Amino acid sequence: NSSDILLTVILLSLLLDGSCYCIFMCESRKSSIPAVQCVRTIKTSTWWDEHLTEDNANVMRRAVAEEYKQLTVDRLNPLKDEPWPRHEWDEKSRRVGLVAVKLGMMPVWTKSGERHVVTMLQVQDCHVIKHIPKEEYNGRTAALIIGAKNSPPFYRTEESLEMFRNAGVPPKQKVTTFHVTDNAVIKPGTPLYAAHFRPGQYVDVTAKTIGKGFQGVMKRWGFSGQPASHGQTKTHRRPGSLGPGGDPAKVFKGKKMPGKMGNVFDTAFGLKVWRVNTKANILYINGSVPGHRNCLVKVRDTILPHRLEKNRNPPFPTFFADGDEELPEDLYDENMFQFGEPIPG
């Protein structure tokens, strides 16, 4: 029946991960072949160093790293490079946030001797990549796309590299959007530093929580389970009843049940910034933060209404390193004990 089968359309589509699928649209009256046949993952593309020798691959890596360094250096002077106009901070303005890497935790003491724990977040290669004006974004607020932590271009598509090329920055590992008021827009390509936040202010930190896999109801939702003995038959960690009886005669949507736990975005609100190291770009933030060590987290000024008074007059729209301000290497909160202080008494 080959004459009956007309091959009308062959679609070859290249997906982001390099796999491709073909759709054969067949028109036939009597054939039993289904109308659409999908054949997935016919890889016709190659990876970047398949046809390169080891030496050449290393040369490519080094060349790319040098290019990134050059790009970063070119962008170090945003104020001299046709900057966008800078406005003053006011109560209603929202400024951009940062993306940082979670390093670890350590103790911190106040002047009265109380001990708190802080998380260290390091801002590595944070750049503004794009500005989306109010009209294009959601009609109410403008948006700024921020990227952090340089990553190699080798396994990325040309489309994804395009926006980094337009901004003149190296490709980034994580790219996020921040809602921003119109007076806080920054020119794409500007580097962002840890001094954007100051000690004593409050921030919200968002990150993907550590994935725990498929978990039961006791770990996932904190149910108390059943007793270990006294006649319990094969029921120690089960959810028990799923709801009321014959009247709804169903289980309500959203019932807490076992399932995949973790690996979702979660935000910790109202965390105080204790210390800012301007040389290594590290923020010391109170308490714990979602995510594992070396994960990328999104830090922004807090939205909690009772903490807004602590966030007045921040560096607006951001801290420019080539400006007039000369900051000391470490900025401490006024209550924090600094290790160079002499012993009293």
Place this chain on the structure above:
Amino acid sequence: MAVSSRRAGGVVGSVRLLRSLQHQDGRLFSTSVARHTAGSEGQPPKFVPPSKPVIIDKAKSQASLRQFLSPEFIPPRQRTNPVKFAMERKDMIQRRKILNIPEFYVGSVLEVTMLDPHAASKTNRFVGICIQRSGKGLGATFTLRNIVDGQGVEICYELYSPRMKHIEVLKLEKRLDDNLFYLRDALPEYSTFDFDMKPVHLSPTQDVPVNQIKVRMKPRPWSKRWERPKFNVQGIRFDQCLTPEQMEHAQKWAEPWRQYDMLKEYDTSSVEEKILQEVQAELNK
């Protein structure tokens, strides 16, 4: 020595004096030998006070001082960015420039003074034997144990807390184990230390002595089954408190494969050397 013998054997007596002054580790007190001026014959020699001894420490060269890196400087084996440890080390060194934290081990007797806003004299002093050193980085702690008025007391201090005022080592020594929790079940004489104990001096070139003491225990039951191999206690006199059958029964919990566990291997020698040099360079600045 009688005055007459000193007068008679003038030079010989002085040499004997010199020899008695000389210490085993080769320090030489160079005193002027002819201290006794030969006065006129009939009169006793005029006493000339000795000149100040000039201590030429030939033995105490830089190389022979014992090198000690506090265990909280050694980073744990984790997938953590070394920048984090470097920042913590900077803070620790800054604190050590203000407060002198001496070298000590588990088994040394320490005296600690803390600042206490609620005490009358605003300070709080405690003396005890160090039974544990734990924690890495700025959160490093050590626990001191003593028996006060018949009551055993253990206090856990943070080395880098701003409330620490003074730490002094009264007796520097090591023990056969790296934690001495079994002292809780040992006879109280092994945990009692006088609050007014005088410090015992140890030369900075000598190796730290290891106290081979094996402690006698109170009757069983103990807080932990110290005879079991997982605790690996060397410092208890098991022959006085357990029968050989009980010792053999405890070996049932032995896990002989643990010594071959490659994931537990952590060779810190190269890391230690680098950190030691860095810390000494910073402290000497």
